[in-house]
Amino acid sequence: MPLNTEPKPLVVALTGGVAAGKTLVSDAFASLGVPVIDADVEARRVVAPGSPGLQALVDAFGPAILTANGQLDRAAMRQRIFSQPQDRETLNAILHPMIGEHMQARASAANSDYVLAVIPLLCETPRRDWIDRTLIVQADPALRKKRLMKRDSINAALAAQMIAAQCSDEDRLQMADDLIINEDDPDQVTQRIKHLHTFYQALASSR
Numbered sequence: 001m002p003l004n005t006e007p008k009p010l011v012v013a014l015t016g017g018v019a020a021g022k023t024l025v026s027d028a029f030a031s032l033g034v035p036v037i038d039a040d041v042e043a044r045r046v047v048a049p050g051s052p053g054l055q056a057l058v059d060a061f062g063p064a065i066l067t068a069n070g071q072l073d074r075a076a077m078r079q080r081i082f083s084q085p086q087d088r089e090t091l092n093a094i095l096h097p098m099i100g101e102h103m104q105a106r107a108s109a110a111n112s113d114y115v116l117a118v119i120p121l122l123c124e125t126p127r128r129d130w131i132d133r134t135l136i137v138q139a140d141p142a143l144r145k146k147r148l149m150k151r152d153s154i155n156a157a158l159a160a161q162m163i164a165a166q167c168s169d170e171d172r173l174q175m176a177d178d179l180i181i182n183e184d185d186p187d188q189v190t191q192r193i194k195h196l197h198t199f200y201q202a203l204a205s206s207r
Contacts, residue, residue, distance in 0.1 A: 011131050012135055013119050013135065015119050016120070020122070025193060027052065037106050038067065042103055046099055052098075092121065097127070114203075124166075135177065135196065139181070
């Protein structure tokens with residue numbers, strides 16, 4: 001069988017703290033025709049009813065994590081992992097490898113110069129060797145807290161817990177090749193994304 005000599009797309013990982021604006025940024029790249037592979041979407045696939053991923057979670061946490069129709073109770077699971085760090089580590093250890101395999105396969109199969117892989121917990125993901133470049137979207141933690149409370153209709157305490165449960169902005173910046181600040185200037189964000197799009201296309205073509 002002949003080897004596949006087609007070049008694989010450049011993989012740009014997009015990450016950032018909760019409510020920093022990853023969806024805003026990924027939607028903008030998608031509008032430019034860039035394939036977007038979202039870890040949250042892949043996470044839903046790996047825990048679909050009847051999947052090995054969901055069974056692994058039931059084995060680890062018990063059937064109480066399921067809804068009446070056999071789906072993962074996401075709200076209950078989220079509350080649990082943000083209040084019990086050990087459970088969060090167990091969940092990540094089970095799902096991260098599965099999600100990573102799905103994302104890597106989709107990235108390799110994409111017919112484009114580059115793809116954007118949206119990985120909220122990239123900082124906590126041990127295997128990143130399939131990623132070529134890391135883009136961080138960042139916003140002030142106080143602003144993120146307000147956004148999170150409004151977006152998820154949660155109280156300040158839970159919002160603060162969710163922010164604190166993730167790695168720090170400083171740790172993310174150590175991983176960054178590129179940075180977008182998403183605070184109070186949407187036009188600046190748009191221009192930054194267009195600039196990065198052109199840069200990523202050139203970088204992919206030069207490989």
